[in-house]
Amino acid sequence: MENTVVKIENLVKRYGELVALDHFSLEIKEGEIFGLLGPNGSGKTTTINCLLSLLSFDKGNIEIFGKKMTPVSYDIKKDIGIIMQNVVVSDELTVRENIDYFCGLYIKDKDERRKCVDDAIKFVGLEDFVKFYPKKLSGGLLRRLNIACGIAHKPKLIILDEPTVAVDPQSRNRILEGIQELNRNGATIIYTSHYMEEVEQICTRIAIMDKGRKIAEGTKDELKRMIKNTETITIEALGLEDGVVAEMRSLPHVYEVRYDGKLLIILCSGGKHNLIRALDVLQKRELGFGRVYTELPTLNEVFLEITGKALRDKEE
Amino acid sequence: MFLHILMYEIKSSLRVKDLVFWLMLFPIILGTLFKIAFGDLYEKEVTTDAIPTAIVVTAENEVFRSVVESVSDSDEPLLKPEYLSEEAALKKLKNGDVKGIIYAGDKLSLTVSGEGAEQSVLKLFVEEYTIREKIITDTVKTDPAKAQAVIAALSEKLETSEEKPLTKGNTDFYIQYFQNLIAMVAVHGSMTGLHVSMSQQANLSELGARKSCSAAPKSVSVLASLAGTWIVQSVCMIITVSFIAFVLRVDYGDSLPLVYAAAIAGGILGVSFGFFVGSIGKMKQGAKVGLCMTVSMVMCFLSGLMLGNMKMIMIEKAPWFNNINPAALVADSISSLNLYSSYDVYITKLVTMLVISVIFYVLGLLMIRRRKHASL
Numbered sequence: 040m041e042n043t044v045v046k047i048e049n050l051v052k053r054y055g056e057l058v059a060l061d062h063f064s065l066e067i068k069e070g071e072i073f074g075l076l077g078p079n080g081s082g083k084t085t086t087i088n089c090l091l092s093l094l095s096f097d098k099g100n101i102e103i104f105g106k107k108m109t110p111v112s113y114d115i116k117k118d119i120g121i122i123m124q125n126v127v128v129s130d131e132l133t134v135r136e137n138i139d140y141f142c143g144l145y146i147k148d149k150d151e152r153r154k155c156v157d158d159a160i161k162f163v164g165l166e167d168f169v170k171f172y173p174k175k176l177s178g179g180l181l182r183r184l185n186i187a188c189g190i191a192h193k194p195k196l197i198i199l200d201e202p203t204v205a206v207d208p209q210s211r212n213r214i215l216e217g218i219q220e221l222n223r224n225g226a227t228i229i230y231t232s233h234y235m236e237e238v239e240q241i242c243t244r245i246a247i248m249d250k251g252r253k254i255a256e257g258t259k260d261e262l263k264r265m266i267k268n269t270e271t272i273t274i275e276a277l278g279l280e281d282g283v284v285a286e287m288r289s290l291p292h293v294y295e296v297r298y299d300g301k302l303l304i305i306l307c308s309g310g311k312h313n314l315i316r317a318l319d320v321l322q323k324r325e326l327g328f329g330r331v332y333t334e335l336p337t338l339n340e341v342f343l344e345i346t347g348k349a350l351r352d353k354e355e
Numbered sequence: 356m357f358l359h360i361l362m363y364e365i366k367s368s369l370r371v372k373d374l375v376f377w378l379m380l381f382p383i384i385l386g387t388l389f390k391i392a393f394g395d396l397y398e399k400e401v402t403t404d405a406i407p408t409a410i411v412v413t414a415e416n417e418v419f420r421s422v423v424e425s426v427s428d429s430d431e432p433l434l435k436p437e438y439l440s441e442e443a444a445l446k447k448l449k450n451g452d453v454k455g456i457i458y459a460g461d462k463l464s465l466t467v468s469g470e471g472a473e474q475s476v477l478k479l480f481v482e483e484y485t486i487r488e489k490i491i492t493d494t495v496k497t498d499p500a501k502a503q504a505v506i507a508a509l510s511e512k513l514e515t516s517e518e519k520p521l522t523k524g525n526t527d528f529y530i531q532y533f534q535n536l537i538a539m540v541a542v543h544g545s546m547t548g549l550h551v552s553m554s555q556q557a558n559l560s561e562l563g564a565r566k567s568c569s570a571a572p573k574s575v576s577v578l579a580s581l582a583g584t585w586i587v588q589s590v591c592m593i594i595t596v597s598f599i600a601f602v603l604r605v606d607y608g609d610s611l612p613l614v615y616a617a618a619i620a621g622g623i624l625g626v627s628f629g630f631f632v633g634s635i636g637k638m639k640q641g642a643k644v645g646l647c648m649t650v651s652m653v654m655c656f657l658s659g660l661m662l663g664n665m666k667m668i669m670i671e672k673a674p675w676f677n678n679i680n681p682a683a684l685v686a687d688s689i690s691s692l693n694l695y696s697s698y699d700v701y702i703t704k705l706v707t708m709l710v711i712s713v714i715f716y717v718l719g720l721l722m723i724r725r726r727k728h729a730s731l
Contacts, residue, residue, distance in 0.1 A: 091568045093557045110567070117570035127565040131367035143359040144569035144576075 042069040043105070044196055044227045045090065050099035052085055052251070059085045060096065061251040067229060067244075072222050074242030075231040076338065082251040083231040084124060087200050090229075091121065103196065117145050120194030120226075124201045126185040128173050135160065135169040138187045145192035159191035162217060179210030186214065190221060197221060198229045203237060215241050235338040245338070249346050263336050266344040267294065271336070272305040272314050275329030276321065279303060283324065290316050356571055357579045364551075364583025374547060378591040382540045383598050389532045390603045405432035406473045409444035409453040413460035420459075422484060433480065457481060530607075531690065533599045535660045537618050538685035540595050542651045544588040544625030545632065549647045551580045552633025556723055559633075559640050573724045581630060581716065588622035610692040613701060617692075620708040621685030627715035628681055634719035651682075658683035684708050 045067040052060040060082050067073045075083045088094040090101055092110045101108045103115050128137045138156050146152045160166055163183040173181060182202060190197060199218065203211045219241055222228050232238050238245055239259050246256040255262055263269065279298060287296045287303070292310030296303070307313040314333050321328055368374060405427060426433040437444075437453065444456045448468050455467040455477040465481045467474040555577055557564035566576055596618050599605045607614050632647045658680050659666030669677050677683045688704035 088564075093564055093567055111572070113570045113572055116568060119568065121565065121568045123561060123565060125561055127561045129363075129367050129562070131370035132363065136363070136366070140359075140363045141565075141569070143356065143363075144566070144571040147356055147359075 043067070044069050044071075044103065045073075045229065046100075046102040047086070047090065048100045050086070050089060050096055050101070052082075052089060052094065052096040059251050060089070060099075063099075063248075063251060063253055065246060065253065065256075067227065069227050070222070070225070071244055072218065072228040072230060072242045074238035074245040075229065075248060076233070076235060076238045076245055076342075077248035078233055081233075081248040083233075083248055084200055085251070086248075087198055087229070087231060090198070091119070117192075118195040120189045120192065120197040122186050122189035122197070122199045122202050124204065126173075126181045128181070128184055128188060130173050133170050133172055134165055134176070134184055134187075137173070137184060138191050141188040142191040145194075155191050155193060158193075159187040162190070162220075163187040164213065178205055179207050182206050182210060182214065186217065190226075193226075195226060196229070197226050200231050201233070202230075203232070203234065211237075235342075239338055247338070247342055247345070249342075254345050255341065259338065262338065262341050266336060266341050267308045268306050268336050268340065268344070269309050270307040270313055271334045272307065272317055272331070273334070274303040274305070274317065274321070274331050275301065276303050276326065277301060279326065283320065283326065286320050287317060290320070293317075357575055357582075360571065360576055360579035361583045361586075364580045365587055368547065368584060368587040374587075377543055377546075378540060378588070379594055382536055382591075382595040386533065386536055386595070386599050386603055389536065390605075393532055405435035406455075406476060407435045407437070407453045408477060409439045409447055409456045410436050411439060411441045411444050411456055411458050413458050416459050416461070418488070419463065419484065426480070433476070530605060530693070531686075533603075533605050534686045534689045536599070537592070537595055537614075537689060538621060538658065538682045539655060539660055540592060541588075541618065541621030541625040541685045542628075542655055542682050544584075544591075544622050545629030545647050545651050546644075547584045547588060548581070548626035548629025548631075549633040549643060550629075551577070551584050551626070552630045552719060552723065553640055553643065555580065556633075558637070559643070574720060577720055577723070581626065584626050585623050588626050589619045592618040592622040608693075613692055614689050617685060617688040617701070617705060617708075620705050620712075621681065621688070624681045624684070624708045624712045624715075627712040627719075631715035631719040634722040654680050654682040658686055660686070678707065679711065681708070681711070684711075 043066055045065065047063060047065040050060050050063040051058070063082065063086060065086075075086065077083050085094065089096045090103070090108065092101075092108050092112065103112075104118065106112065106115055108115060129140065132140060135156065138159050139152065142152050142155050142159070146155060160169060163186055165180065165183055165187060168176060168180060173184065176184060186199075186202060189199075197218075202218075203214055206214065215237060218228055218230065230238065230242060242259070244256070244258055245262060246253050247262070248254065255265060257265070278300070284296055284298050284303070287293060287305055290305075290313070292307045292313055293305055294308050295306040297306075298304070305313070305317055314331070318328075318331070410423065423434060423436050427436050437447075439447065441456075441458075444453070447453045448456055448466065451468065453468075454473045455465055457477070458464045458466070463481050463485055465477060467477060553559040554562045555566060555573065557567045567573070569576075593615060596611075596615050600607055600611055600614075628651075629647055632650065633643055635643075635646075638646070655661060657665060657669055657676065659669070660682055666677075666683070669680075669683070677687070684704050684707055688701055688708070691700040691704060
């Protein structure tokens with residue numbers, strides 16, 4: 040049986056009248072890349088801050104590695120790596136010094152630390168920048184430095200709080216690949232983001248948050264099965280008669296059909312071979328059609344259906 | 356872990372340009388300006404004769420007359436007084452035979468011929484006499500029983516220049532500016548102490564949040580960071596004193612090592628004070644910086660670093676505050692070396708500085724350790 044690394048039970052956190060976390064519970068197993076997905080202000084960072092004992096909370100219980108987490112749980116903290124939302128490094132120290140400084144807060148032995156620092160520099164690809172000061176680094180390189188500072192001591196649990204905000208696509212891909220590599224090397228990962236593509240790409244299990252509550256949890260396939268629409272079929276076809284559209288509506292698992300004279304959109308809920316059955320209808324009547332494509336639902340659609348609003352903020 | 360944090364604290368502190376400027380370059384620049392501004396006065400004080408001064412008596416004042424006698428009859432007389440009518444005095448002032456006219460009556464007033472070192476000394480003499488006289492008359496009015504004791508104490512202070520100074524200290528008036536400069540650098544250390552405190556608290560800085568997540572115990576992290584800052588501050592104090600003593604050639608006599616010790620203790624006190632302020636309550640970063648700067652300025656002001664008479668006023672009104680005010684402690688510990696014939700006052704001030712430093716550190720640590728925040 041897999042060990043539980045993080046256990047959050049019934050967590051309540053209030054800021055005055057505002058309920059930031061509303062009876063929030065979570066259990067993360069060893070070896071998972073667990074995604075905390077939700078829009079800005081949904082409570083992701085508050086959850087992380089409570090988890091790290093930075094924030095007090097009104098109710099609930101938090102255990103990490105089977106032990107109660109407190110501000111002085113240094114034996115637990117030594118196995119946790121934290122990569123914060125904003126880059127937290129010292130402007131007065133070089134890249135190598137920064138990584139060594141943070142690594143030294145966990146590892147006392149100099150030789151061991153030197154090796155860890157070398158590994159971290161190599162891992163994030165900052166070999167050519169070790170003597171640079173942070174002010175001389177680009178945004179992407181700074182993010183990589185931030186990650187190196189958080190993982191140099193080879194923690195068993197790594198918490199990444201929106202590590203790809205304001206990062207270019209190239210650096211973002213490198214960061215995501217790095218997270219997967221850390222996981223392959225044995226680390227359990229907690230990854231918070233409001234970028235659904237990233238979470239879909241790397242997370243083995245996902246919890247969707249909104250207004251401080253967990254509104255869904257599971258693998259991405261499990262989450263997608265929770266909603267009515269499981270498949271959207273789009274067919275380019277001109278001048279279809281009403282009878283054809285009506286026949287499409289009568290097919291098994293089809294719950295909605297839209298046609299604007301050019302595009303036929305068929306929304307299905309569950310079932311198999313939905314596309315084949317739709318194309319059979321057209322072929323039987325010897326009707327021509329253009330491009331055909333089928334889409335599975337995204338996490339954004341999952342979020343939209345559960346909460347009635349889009350996952351991303353308008354400005355994004 | 357302690358040494359690791361200590362080393363990086365020193366390294367990063369020495370690379371902060373603001374810190375290097377305010378704690379290393381600024382005292383050097385200001386000290387040089389003091390030397391340029393007052394050096395001439397100093398030279399004149401030690402080399403010129405007594406200042407020719409006309410005294411016009413508007414009402415008989417026995418006390419003033421005896422004070423004038425005491426400062427004109429000593430081995431190194433300050434004044435060369437001539438008691439004249441107003442008309443004769445003005446004529447001599449116009450001809451340049453005297454540097455100023457003191458009108459002596461119920462109150463003193465001064466007329467000088469222009470601006471210069473001798474005129475400045477006359478002005479200071481009149482101001483000092485006026486303050487001391489007021490202290491005595493106020494005491495007689497409010498508490499006649501204590502009048503004799505106050506007169507005795509103030510007379511003793513007037514006679515300090517005649518007292519044999521400790522070893523070969525420097526009793527020149529102008530050295531006060533450099534003592535004040537040293538005290539100011541020490542109090543400036545409060546900003547670095549404040550920075551240490553804020554960089555340990557998750558609700559005040561992201562670095563504080565990051566450190567709070569680490570495996571370094573808060574007490575170790577705080578002590579190592581403070582120790583690093585104490586060391587850097589001590590280096591700044593040593594540079595300041597060395598510059599004043601060896602480059603500006605301000606003579607501290609053979610008490611220079613003790614000046615270094617007082618300056619270092621003052622620096623440690625300044626840092627600890629800033630750390631304490633940074634640890635108080637739930638105020639945000641800007642509010643704490645503002646509070647620290649304001650309190651530091653008030654301490655400097657009340658210790659007479661900005662207004663010469665303030666020290667006398669505080670001695671009269673709130674002597675207890677002078678004994679705990681960091682700025683006053685630093686300046687007084689150094690000046691005590693030149694004023695008293697024993698080390699008692701110096702040691703008392705030094706020990707007070709160190710004890711208050713420890714109190715500030717312990718209180719600060721108690722306030723920030725094991726702290727979870729309601730909001731970040």
